[in-house]
Amino acid sequence: MRHVSTALHRRASRPSRPSRPSRPSRAPGPSRTSLAATAVVCAAALSLVTGCGSGSAGGASGSGVIHVLVYGDAGNTVEKRIVDTFNKTSKVRAVLDTIPGADYQTKLQTVINNPQAPDVFFNWGGGSIAPFVKAGLLMPLDDMIAKDPALKADFLPSVFNTAVVDGKSYGVPMRGTQPVLLFDNKKVLADAGLTPPTTWDQLLDEIRTLKAKGITPIALGGGDQWPELMWFEYLFDREAGPGLFQKAVGGDKSAWNSPESTKALGLLKQLIDAGAFGTTYDSVKFTDGGSPALLAKGKAAFELMGSWEYATQQSANPDFAKDQLGYGAFPGVADGQGDPNDLVGNTNNFYSVRSTTKYPDAVAQFLKLMYSDEFVKAQLAIGNLPTTTNTPDFLSGSASPAYSQYQYDLVKRAPSFQLSWDQAYPPSAMTPIHQAVQRFFDGQLDANGFIQAMQALPTP
Amino acid sequence: MTRSPTPDRAGPTRPGRADRTRADRAARTRSGPAGLTRPGLVWALPATAFFTVFALVPLALVAVLSFTTWNGIGAPRAAGLANWTALLHDPVMLKSLWLSALLTALGVLLQTPISLLLGVWAAGHQRNRAILSAIYFVPLLLSATAVSVLWRALLDPNFGLPAQAPWLFGDGNLLGSRDGAIGVLAFVGAWQWTPLHTLIYQGSARAIPQVLHQAAAIDGAGRLRQFWHVTLPQLRTTMVTSTVLMVVGGLTTFDTVLILTQGGPGTETTISAYYMYQQGFKSFDFGGASAIALVLVVVATLVSLAMVRLSGYDAMRAGAEGI
Numbered sequence: 001m002r003h004v005s006t007a008l009h010r011r012a013s014r015p016s017r018p019s020r021p022s023r024p025s026r027a028p029g030p031s032r033t034s035l036a037a038t039a040v041v042c043a044a045a046l047s048l049v050t051g052c053g054s055g056s057a058g059g060a061s062g063s064g065v066i067h068v069l070v071y072g073d074a075g076n077t078v079e080k081r082i083v084d085t086f087n088k089t090s091k092v093r094a095v096l097d098t099i100p101g102a103d104y105q106t107k108l109q110t111v112i113n114n115p116q117a118p119d120v121f122f123n124w125g126g127g128s129i130a131p132f133v134k135a136g137l138l139m140p141l142d143d144m145i146a147k148d149p150a151l152k153a154d155f156l157p158s159v160f161n162t163a164v165v166d167g168k169s170y171g172v173p174m175r176g177t178q179p180v181l182l183f184d185n186k187k188v189l190a191d192a193g194l195t196p197p198t199t200w201d202q203l204l205d206e207i208r209t210l211k212a213k214g215i216t217p218i219a220l221g222g223g224d225q226w227p228e229l230m231w232f233e234y235l236f237d238r239e240a241g242p243g244l245f246q247k248a249v250g251g252d253k254s255a256w257n258s259p260e261s262t263k264a265l266g267l268l269k270q271l272i273d274a275g276a277f278g279t280t281y282d283s284v285k286f287t288d289g290g291s292p293a294l295l296a297k298g299k300a301a302f303e304l305m306g307s308w309e310y311a312t313q314q315s316a317n318p319d320f321a322k323d324q325l326g327y328g329a330f331p332g333v334a335d336g337q338g339d340p341n342d343l344v345g346n347t348n349n350f351y352s353v354r355s356t357t358k359y360p361d362a363v364a365q366f367l368k369l370m371y372s373d374e375f376v377k378a379q380l381a382i383g384n385l386p387t388t389t390n391t392p393d394f395l396s397g398s399a400s401p402a403y404s405q406y407q408y409d410l411v412k413r414a415p416s417f418q419l420s421w422d423q424a425y426p427p428s429a430m431t432p433i434h435q436a437v438q439r440f441f442d443g444q445l446d447a448n449g450f451i452q453a454m455q456a457l458p459t460p
Numbered sequence: 461m462t463r464s465p466t467p468d469r470a471g472p473t474r475p476g477r478a479d480r481t482r483a484d485r486a487a488r489t490r491s492g493p494a495g496l497t498r499p500g501l502v503w504a505l506p507a508t509a510f511f512t513v514f515a516l517v518p519l520a521l522v523a524v525l526s527f528t529t530w531n532g533i534g535a536p537r538a539a540g541l542a543n544w545t546a547l548l549h550d551p552v553m554l555k556s557l558w559l560s561a562l563l564t565a566l567g568v569l570l571q572t573p574i575s576l577l578l579g580v581w582a583a584g585h586q587r588n589r590a591i592l593s594a595i596y597f598v599p600l601l602l603s604a605t606a607v608s609v610l611w612r613a614l615l616d617p618n619f620g621l622p623a624q625a626p627w628l629f630g631d632g633n634l635l636g637s638r639d640g641a642i643g644v645l646a647f648v649g650a651w652q653w654t655p656l657h658t659l660i661y662q663g664s665a666r667a668i669p670q671v672l673h674q675a676a677a678i679d680g681a682g683r684l685r686q687f688w689h690v691t692l693p694q695l696r697t698t699m700v701t702s703t704v705l706m707v708v709g710g711l712t713t714f715d716t717v718l719i720l721t722q723g724g725p726g727t728e729t730t731i732s733a734y735y736m737y738q739q740g741f742k743s744f745d746f747g748g749a750s751a752i753a754l755v756l757v758v759v760a761t762l763v764s765l766a767m768v769r770l771s772g773y774d775a776m777r778a779g780a781e782g783i
Contacts, residue, residue, distance in 0.1 A: 106741055225722065283635040435724070
């Protein structure tokens with residue numbers, strides 16, 4: 001049952017993507033006969049604005065209490081500890097509410113605009129809060145920042161900017177960063193006489209070499225769909241720079257139609273057609289341990305994945321993670337406008353503030369803890385990499401210091417750190433994005449078809 | 461050797477049914493206290509209340525929601541027919557209905573013969589029958605989710621069965637093509653649900669009076685003829701029950717799609733129930749999702765009604781009728 005156990009582990013170590021539909025951890029799913037009934041009951045409950053059983057978020061914040069709502073997983077130990085620290089000195093008490101993993105976004109959506117709404121809540125920045133900002137539900141943090149500049153200055157700008165909407169700040173980073181890296185199997189590369197590629201042409205060369213040796217060059221969990229999206233994110237950045245996507249997500253749909261866009265899609269198509277991903281990627285998933293196993297067992301040489309790949313391998317294949325797992329940045333593209341130092345992925349998770357909170361001063365005090373030494377040490381101890389400016393002082397206390405240091409430097413150096421597309425767009429765009437991505441990989445959509453699918457997306 | 465008293469079915473006054481009712485009443489009078497004819501409506505109250513609160517009221521609310529735009533934040537805004545016109549022109553919706561129908565049909569075609577044969581076999585008195593029947597029953601004890609996760613792992617192209625048997629699976633990219641993905645869904649559904657239908661057929665086959673088989677044997681009928689002319693006709697109503705269950709179950713299949721294919725590749729296995737889930741709980745378009753839900757309710761109701769009517773199930777004919 002290796003697959004199942006890795007999948008479960010995945011849930012614990014990768015909190016930042018609750019939106020992933022695929023995980024078996026959504027179990028227990030409704031039985032098929034009861035599905036319709038469940039759906040209508042839920043819809044009914046939603047329409048009564050009672051929230052579908054989100055009892056833990058309950059309790060009005062009227063009696064000197066602020067409610068802090070977070071995604072429920074193993075990371076909660078740190079959040080609990082920070083809340084305790086806050087409560088030692090504050091007159092207003094903070095209460096930590098958790099919603100278990102996969103249901104978080106759905107439940108947040110139902111609770112955000114009713115009297116049980118939390119004062120402070122966990123989110124992914126970008127598209128996950130844009131609808132709330134649009135509905136006027138969130139408090140801009142600019143006044144707090146004016147009083148305490150460290151609330152912005154003590155965080156890496158490329159990360160902090162993820163929660164800036166229309167020029168106003170709406171979130172403070174509160175967990176670890178998860179950039180997407182090109183992982184490799186050192187032994188497979190060494191046996192083939194190769195080194196991690198720094199340019200696109202080198203990658204293409206190495207793919208030819210690896211294929212000739214009968215190795216699938218790149219492991220890809222296409223069944224999950226989002227691992228395929230990472231290739232688009234990086235190629236668009238390397239070819240066109242971060243501006244193209246920023247324009248597109250801002251509502252300028254013509255950006256998708258630019259020559260750079262076509263060129264990026266052409267590069268990806270070339271890669272797919274060259275057999276870089278083998279032929280069975282549609283039936284392989286990352287979330288059930290399929291694609292990480294390909295890399296660990298030497299059946300594949302590379303995998304493009306979020307930084308959580310390291311934790312996944314540590315748990316599933318500890319020996320491989322220790323000795324053979326290599327990691328590096330995505331290669332640069334010749335003539336591309338994007339900086340090879342640019343990153344994509346999950347910048348961090350954020351705390352945002354509901355505009356109706358009765359204790360904004362207490363909330364400001366609470367948010368200050370997110371750049372405290374205690375916070376940084378506690379996050380590093382559980383394997384998260386915070387994005388505060390004081391993080392380097394404590395990196396030696398990290399669960400894997402060299403890896404943490406590498407990532408921190410990468411994030412710090414990055415001129416741009418693009419939030420994953422499916423998180424940057426509002427939730428309603430996620431399914432269409434995933435479908436278009438998968439259909440492009442399958443050859444059901446050509447470049448024009450993909451561009452049209454992107455232009456049809458709803459924007460914030 | 462077909463069922464004898466069939467003419468009553470076509471009769472406008474349905475004498476057969478009237479006869480039975482009289483007989484029933486007589487039976488009840490014999491066994492129950494004098495004067496008690498039928499239970500009062502009060503007995504239906506708990507079930508009716510439950511059904512109203514958890515089925516009818518939500519259904520009405522879903523109907524209302526389908527005429528609104530609502531992403532879960534704030535109050536639903538009236539949208540008129542917007543959701544419905546969008547749905548009408550939505551290629552994915554039409555395709556999803558077709559896919560639901562296809563998967564349901566595949567389920568019936570795949571599961572009926574297997575479960576019928578297994579059920580009739582299990583109704584016998586062979587050696588090891590009990591043990592084998594218990595083994596066949598196991599998949600039903602697992603949750604649909606567990607079954608899907610299990611098969612997902614078993615069908616992994618690199619580490620699962622396909623890697624061991626390339627002569628059968630090719631490169632093993634079963635979930636990468638439309639036909640492959642649909643085939644896997646139909647197979648996994650059949651693997652899980654065949655035991656239930658086997659059980660139904662087994663019980664029903666056991667209930668066939670042995671005299672019928674004995675009479676047929678005396679008439680010189682072999683096993684095959686007995687099966688064809690005695691067992692099958694006697695299982696007719698069971699077949700209707702089983703098929704109705706399969707169809708309703710097929711139309712609301714969800715977990716297997718969620719875990720095995722997520723509607724992919726592309727939208728090739730996005731069946732209606734999964735599409736509804738995507739619209740509602742992934743895209744937070746509760747208005748559009750409600751419209752899909754209503755379509756599903758209407759289609760499932762129509763199909764069930766049609767099946768009940770066509771099969772004569774509404775006449776509630778007992779399987780042992782005509783003895």
